Amino acid sequence: MGLLTGLRSSISRAASTLFSDEESKRIGIYGPPNAGKTTLSNRIVRDWTEHGDAVGPESHIPHETRRARRRENIEIERDGKTVTIDVVDTPGVTTKVDYTEFLEHDMEKEDAVRRSREATEGVAEAMHWLREDVDGVIYVLDSTTDPFTQVNTMLIGIIESQDLPVLILANKIDLEDSSVQRIRNAFPQHETIPLSALEGDNMDEVYDNIAEYFG
Amino acid sequence: MPEVKPRDGVRIDLISGERMDGLASMEKIRMILDGVRDGNIVILEEGLSPDEESRLIEVTMTEISPDEFNGIEIETYPRKETADASFLDRLMGRESAKKLTVIGPANQIETLHKDETLIQTLVSRK
Numbered sequence: 001m002g003l004l005t006g007l008r009s010s011i012s013r014a015a016s017t018l019f020s021d022e023e024s025k026r027i028g029i030y031g032p033p034n035a036g037k038t039t040l041s042n043r044i045v046r047d048w049t050e051h052g053d054a055v056g057p058e059s060h061i062p063h064e065t066r067r068a069r070r071r072e073n074i075e076i077e078r079d080g081k082t083v084t085i086d087v088v089d090t091p092g093v094t095t096k097v098d099y100t101e102f103l104e105h106d107m108e109k110e111d112a113v114r115r116s117r118e119a120t121e122g123v124a125e126a127m128h129w130l131r132e133d134v135d136g137v138i139y140v141l142d143s144t145t146d147p148f149t150q151v152n153t154m155l156i157g158i159i160e161s162q163d164l165p166v167l168i169l170a171n172k173i174d175l176e177d178s179s180v181q182r183i184r185n186a187f188p189q190h191e192t193i194p195l196s197a198l199e200g201d202n203m204d205e206v207y208d209n210i211a212e213y214f215g
Numbered sequence: 216m217p218e219v220k221p222r223d224g225v226r227i228d229l230i231s232g233e234r235m236d237g238l239a240s241m242e243k244i245r246m247i248l249d250g251v252r253d254g255n256i257v258i259l260e261e262g263l264s265p266d267e268e269s270r271l272i273e274v275t276m277t278e279i280s281p282d283e284f285n286g287i288e289i290e291t292y293p294r295k296e297t298a299d300a301s302f303l304d305r306l307m308g309r310e311s312a313k314k315l316t317v318i319g320p321a322n323q324i325e326t327l328h329k330d331e332t333l334i335q336t337l338v339s340r341k
Binding site: 120 | 330
């Protein structure tokens, strides 16, 4: 980042901090494919909105979410205070997409190719949102898998370089192979909160931290 | 860069930090992707900045094409300097990763092991 760009960005962030206390913060839900980002987004929306419509469909097939989706003005109440956020559910970030992997999920070639094309567009869109349009990040990881991947280290590095507040969520603690400590070891510089977005386990701690980090 | 056609092997381009310093972000990304799309392994002595990594992912996504190019595999050590860099360093753009980075075609490079101090990859021919 050059001096002028950096200065402009810093002034812009400082100004938004000063003047937007009452405004909704845009919180991007990021992470690799199949970490449970949409399941978490749906859980937050269902817990804190009257109608509670889903942000998007959940699936075990990677790249189910291929467009960033925003749900506005979600008011989370903690300790008598209200924090208002926009939840931005983003496609899982990756550096590669191979349509043949979708064929393993009983998909026709034409559908698999279309899904892979949409997935690549979605990842590019997610990266753009991260650089330009979010005020904070919830980084969701599947606690049954190795967190020491390049995508995770790169994305955490990108988030840190933008000075965005980030909360790491170790999802899927309801599964037998879950290891929250493995994630804590990989990213010791950040708070890691365990949860099961699917079962709703430990959501109180998640909401406490959302209020603290993004309020 | 002189064109070399490997007859029976994998070409590896080791690119110095000095060479990268003279390039704009998009020139770096273009050079990396052109090399990788030709089936080469690109090794950067000093890596990319977080912003350049973000743009590399974005441009890679726009170039993925079924049966032609599946994307890239990229490996580097976890970055510690950025987290520790002062506000002034980041403001001045002094946030260089300075981390050896290996980039290759996704269908030719496979990570076997990775931790804070060691990256083991398996590179195969097309």
